[in-house]
Amino acid sequence: MSTATTFSTLDPLTRQPLGERPVYATGMLLDAQDFQDEQTYHRGRLARALGLAGLLVQHRPAQDTAPEEIQVNAGLAVDRLGRLIELPRPACLRVQRWWDAEAARDGLLQADYTTPGRFISARAQAGVTLPARAVVADVFLRFVACPRGLTPAFASGPLDALNAVSVSRLRDAYELHLVPRQNLTDTGLGLPLRPGAFTLPVEDETAEEALAREAAMDDTSVDPAVRRAALQDAVLHGYSRPADDELPRGPEHPPTVDASAVFIARVLIPVAPADPTVRQGSAVLVDNHSRRFLPGLGVLARWTGL
Known part of the structure; x- marks a missing residue:
């Protein structure tokens, strides 16, 4: 288990700026804002819809050499701000560590449901034995920027220094979250809206x-x-822009989750009939099919028979 710091400066894309490209002319003086605006434009134009490729979520039971995990395979996502989120290799969430932490703050009690099969897709229900009672949790993928490398720079702030340095690179990275889902109902499934x-x-x-x-x-x-x-x-x-420029939450986003995070899977963890903090068996059901899909044109053409 390792930890990494994240760059705390507000990402300009969170304000959903309009697509304005800087225009240059010979002799024009440039400052840092010009280059930031250039990057913001190109990053924001990369994609403007939710799409997924790869990112298959699987349950890996505990073994002698490894603990029980929820594994997210390598893949690529595009969040609602148009930012690419790439997992270059599989990433894992340790189930027992997460379970113990949620049990300590009553998260499991609030995410416990009977007949939980109603909260997953029809494909995920097919061919499996559904638990009578389970804790429902969702897997989210979130974009973060991590600082990489330092370079000499003028000191900033109220202090003067001759050896000041600044971050020279920001690496596009990710965070994985397993979030217990509360207040789900038959009419409020907490899943992404269908396209259109x-x-x-x-x-x-x-x-x-x-x-x-x-x-x-x-x-x-x-x-x-x-x-x-x-x-x-x-x-x-299909296009809407809120008056306050805040990214609206989708039905899949609970209040504690960043509205730009990408929903990629739903997980059912069976629990004992009398106590939702006690697991029943070691099986975990993963629903990869409630997410939104945006297939490439080649895949779509093949599917339609072209």
Whole structure:
């Protein structure tokens, strides 16, 4: 187990700036802000939607040489601010250490549910024995920047120095979080919205019309004109920008999780019927299929038969 420091300076992308490119001319004086703005523009344009490649989450039972772990395989994600998050190699979360920490602060009691199969995808339910009672937790992947290397620089702040140094590189890195989920219900599953899901103003659409529009997106037997209209509406209303420039939380983000973190899996840990702090058996069910997927065009073309 190792720890790493993270760079505490506020990332400009958290303010969701508009796409403004610096323009240069001969003789123009540049300062640090010009270069920061250049980087912010290009980093923010890398991707503007949630996409995933790899990042398969697996449960690895305890062995003689290794403790029980939740393993996230190597892969690439794009968070909601357009930042690429890469795991160059598998990363692990130790289950028993996490379990003991959550039990000490009552996190397990608040994330305990009966018939927990209702909170996972249909594919994850198929072919497995679902527990009667389990603790529900979600795996999140979050972007962080870590300082790498120092270089001589002018001293900053109220003190003068001749040997001042500054960070010369920032490495794009990641954090993994296993978060117990509280307050889940049959209508509030705490999962990411499906692609194309949106809400029109109440005066423009009733609840019944919204449900019908959502159903038309998936029903191939519906009149093609109706499906086309639903698709067009999803595109036209798929972009929104809050007035306060704060990144809105998705239904998958509990209050304690960064709104830019990427949901990648849901985990069910069976517990005893009478005590949710006592595990029942060693099995852990991992649902990799409730996340949002954005396949590449080549994969999508093959899937559609092109």
